[in-house]
Amino acid sequence: MEKSTKEKILDVALELFSQKGYKGASIRMIASKVGIRESAIYNHFKNKEDILNTIVSTLSSSSLDLLMAEKPIEESAKKGKSFLREFATSFKLLAYDDKSEKFFRFMMIELMQNAKMREIFLNDFHKAHLKVLSQAFFVMMQEGMIRSSDPMLMAQEFLSPLFFYRMQATLLRIDAQDSRQVATLFEKHIDFFWEMVSL
Amino acid sequence: MEKSTKEKILDVALELFSQKGYKGASIRMIASKVGIRESAIYNHFKNKEDILNTIVSTLSSSSLDLLMAEKPIEESAKKGKSFLREFATSFKLLAYDDKSEKFFRFMMIELMQNAKMREIFLNDFHKAHLKVLSQAFFVMMQEGMIRSSDPMLMAQEFLSPLFFYRMQATLLRIDAQDSRQVATLFEKHIDFFWEMVSL
DNA sequence: GTCTATACCCTGATAGAC
DNA sequence: GTCTATCAGGGTATAGAC
Numbered sequence: 001m002e003k004s005t006k007e008k009i010l011d012v013a014l015e016l017f018s019q020k021g022y023k024g025a026s027i028r029m030i031a032s033k034v035g036i037r038e039s040a041i042y043n044h045f046k047n048k049e050d051i052l053n054t055i056v057s058t059l060s061s062s063s064l065d066l067l068m069a070e071k072p073i074e075e076s077a078k079k080g081k082s083f084l085r086e087f088a089t090s091f092k093l094l095a096y097d098d099k100s101e102k103f104f105r106f107m108m109i110e111l112m113q114n115a116k117m118r119e120i121f122l123n124d125f126h127k128a129h130l131k132v133l134s135q136a137f138f139v140m141m142q143e144g145m146i147r148s149s150d151p152m153l154m155a156q157e158f159l160s161p162l163f164f165y166r167m168q169a170t171l172l173r174i175d176a177q178d179s180r181q182v183a184t185l186f187e188k189h190i191d192f193f194w195e196m197v198s199l
Numbered sequence: 200m201e202k203s204t205k206e207k208i209l210d211v212a213l214e215l216f217s218q219k220g221y222k223g224a225s226i227r228m229i230a231s232k233v234g235i236r237e238s239a240i241y242n243h244f245k246n247k248e249d250i251l252n253t254i255v256s257t258l259s260s261s262s263l264d265l266l267m268a269e270k271p272i273e274e275s276a277k278k279g280k281s282f283l284r285e286f287a288t289s290f291k292l293l294a295y296d297d298k299s300e301k302f303f304r305f306m307m308i309e310l311m312q313n314a315k316m317r318e319i320f321l322n323d324f325h326k327a328h329l330k331v332l333s334q335a336f337f338v339m340m341q342e343g344m345i346r347s348s349d350p351m352l353m354a355q356e357f358l359s360p361l362f363f364y365r366m367q368a369t370l371l372r373i374d375a376q377d378s379r380q381v382a383t384l385f386e387k388h389i390d391f392f393w394e395m396v397s398l
Numbered sequence: 399g400t401c402t403a404t405a406c407c408c409t410g411a412t413a414g415a416c
Numbered sequence: 417g418t419c420t421a422t423c424a425g426g427g428t429a430t431a432g433a434c
Contacts, residue, residue: 005417020312023223027410039412040418048410105311111370112304113219118370126367153387161359168325171310171317188352196395204399225427238430239400247428 006044008034013051014059018102021109022052059103060120077136080145081194087133088162092186095166104170130155146197154197161189205243207233212250213258217301220308221251258302259319276335279344280393286332287361291385294365303369329354345396353396360388 003011012033016025027048031038045051076083094100110117133155140146146154165185172179202210211232215224226247230237244250275282293299309316332354339345345353364384371378 018311021220021222021308023220024312026408028408036417037419038410039420042411043417109220109308109311112217112308112373113223115374118374122367122370149391150387153384153391156364156384157360157388157391160363161356164359164362165355168321171321174311175314175317185352185355188349189356192348192352192356226429227427235399236401237428238402241429242399 005034005036005040009041009044009051010055010058014055014099014102014106017052017055018105018109021106022048022114055103055106056116056120059099060124073132073135074139077139078143078145080140080143081190081198083136084158084194085190087136088186088190091162091166092183095169101170101173104166105174108167108170126159129159133158144199147199149197158193161193162186165189204233204235204239208240208243208250209254209257213254213298213301213305216251216254217304217308220305221247221313254302254305255315255319258298259323272331272334273338276338277342277344279339279342280389280397282335283357283393284389286335287385287389290361290365291382294368300369300372303365304373307366307369325358328358332357343398346398348396357392360392361385364388 009030012030013025016029016033019025027038027041030051031041041051045054076086079086095104107117107121111121130152134151137146137149137151137154137158141148141151165182168185169179169182172182208229211229212224215228215232218224226237226240229250230240240250244253275285278285294303306316306320310320329351333350336345336348336350336353336357340347340350364381367384368378368381371381
C-alpha cells in the first residue's frame with residue numbers, strides 16, 4: 001500500500017511546519033522533501049494555505065476524540081482516582097504520539113501569531129478538557145470522594161500541570177534530551193493531586 | 200529626554216518579534232516603523248541577528264531579577280503562604296508588564312524553533328524558579344508548616360499553574376478579550392494550593 | 399547617521415509542454 | 417500529474433553620496 005503524493009505532501013508539510021512554523025516552511029522545501037517540483041504541489045492543493053487548513057482540520061479534532069470516546073462522564077467519574085489516571089495517561093500518550101506531538105509543536109509556534117490557532121487551542125482544546133474535568137470533579141464531590149471546592153478551579157489546577165509537563169517533554173525531545181524524568185511527573189502529579197483532594 | 204534611534208529600533212523590533220516571530224519580522228518593517236530606511240539600521244546593528252541577541256540578553260535576565268532580588272530564601276520562606284503569594288504576585292505582574300509580556304510572547308513563538316531559546320527557557324527561566332521554590336518548600340516542611348513531600352515535585356506542581364495562567368492571560372489579551380477571570384486564577388491558585396498542603 | 403541605488407537570494411504562484 | 421520556465425514581490429545586506 002503506497003502513500004499517495006497528496007498524503008506525502010501532508011506528512012512532509014506537518015513535519016516542516018512543526019519545525020519551522022507556517023511561514024518558515026516553504027513550498028519549495030516541502031516539494032523537495034517529497035521528491036517533486038514546486039509546481040506539482042498545486043495539482044493537489046490550491047495554495048499553501050490549503051495545505052495548512054487540511055492539516056489543521058484533520059488533526060485539531062483527533063486529539064480530543066481519543067480522550068472523550070469513553071462512556072458518559074457521570075459514570076466513569078465515580079471511579080475517582082482511576083478516572084484521573086486514565087485522563088492523564090491519554091494526555092501523556094498524546095505527547096509521545098508522532099503526529100500529535102508534531103501538531104502540538106506547530107500549535108505552540110502559531111499560538112501567539114495566529115488568531116485561528118488561538119481559537120482552536122482555547123475552545124476546542126482547553127475549554128473541552130475543562131468541561132470534562134469539571135463535570136468529573138462535580139460528580140466526585142457529590143459522591144463524597146473528594147473535598148468540596150469549585151469544580152472548575154479544580155479542573156484548572158489539575159489540567160495545568162499536565163499541559164506544562166507535556167510541553168516540557170516536547171521541548172526536551174526536540175533536542176534529543178532525556179525526557180524520562182518529566183515523563184514520571186505525569187504519574188506523580190496524579191498521586192500528589194489525589195492525596196491533596198481526596199477525603 | 201528623547202529616545203535614541205538605537206533604542207527605537209530595539210523597541211520596534213521587540214514589538215514585531217512578539218507579533219510575528221524572528222523570521223516574520225523583517226528589517227524593512229522595523230525600519231519603516233522607526234521611520235528610517237533599511238540601510239540605516241546597519242549603522243546601529245551589525246545585522247538582524249545582532250538585534251535579536253541584544254534584545255534577548257537584555258530581557259532574558261531581567262525577569263528573574265524581579266523575583267529573586269529579595270532576602271535569602273531560608274528566611275522569607277518561613278512566611279509560608281505570604282511567601283507563595285509574593286512569588287505568584289511577581290509572576291502575575293510580569294504577565295501584565297508591557298516589555299515582559301512581549302518577550303514572553305516572543306519566547307513562546309521561538310521555543311519550538313530555536314535551541315538557544317529553549318536553553319534560556321529551561322535553564323534561566325524554569326530551572327531557576329524551581330530552585331527557589333523547592334528550597335522554600337523544603338524550609339516550610341522543616342518548619343512543620345506544610346505536609347512532607349518531595350520539595351521538587353511540590354515546586355513543579357505549584358509553578359505549572361502559574362505558567363499556564365500566564366499563558367492564558369497573554370493569549371486572551373492578544374485578541375483584546377477579557378482576561379480578568381484568568382487574572383483571579385492566580386489568587387485562587389494560592390488559596391487552593393495552600394489549603395491542600397498546609398498542616 | 400541617513401539617504402539612494404543596487405546586488406542577489408528566496409518566496410508563492412502561473413503558463414504551457416509532455 | 418509532473419516537468420521547465422518564468423514572474424513579481426519581498427528578504428538581507430552593502431557601496432557610496434551627502
